[in-house]
Amino acid sequence: MLQNILSRDYSFIIPYLSNHCVYFMIDYEHFQKSLNHLEEQFLNYQSLDPALPRLMQEAVAESVIQRFEISYDCVWKVLKRYLAEELSIPEVPNSPKPIFRLAAENNLLLTPVEQ
Helix, strand or coil, rough: CHHHHHCCCCCCCCCCECEEEECCCCCCCHHHHHHHHHHHHHHHHHHHCCCCHHHHHHHHHHHHHHHHHHHHHHHHHHHHHHHCCCHCCCCCCCCCHHHHHHHHHHHCCCCCCHH
16 A cells, blocks of 8 residues: 555645645655665665775665665654544654554555565
């Protein structure tokens, strides 16, 4: 379900009115960019020349780790917003672990069997 949502183009934000309040669609662009950057840097890491100095190899590896951390941060924040705005879950927690638990309980994450 979440994969279908994230595969859409959300490069724009569309306001709409509901119950006299203005709401906005969730913008997934930052999350999509972070995933693209992670993938690009991981491919760079995989194609590194073993003859490169160890320090340069470590720098690229650390860059992959940093991009993963940014992607992880983006995904739990997107999930938090989705749970609150789209599923109308009251009092959504403000930390990653309970967010992922709620997302799994609401079938937003694939289990290893479903992958």
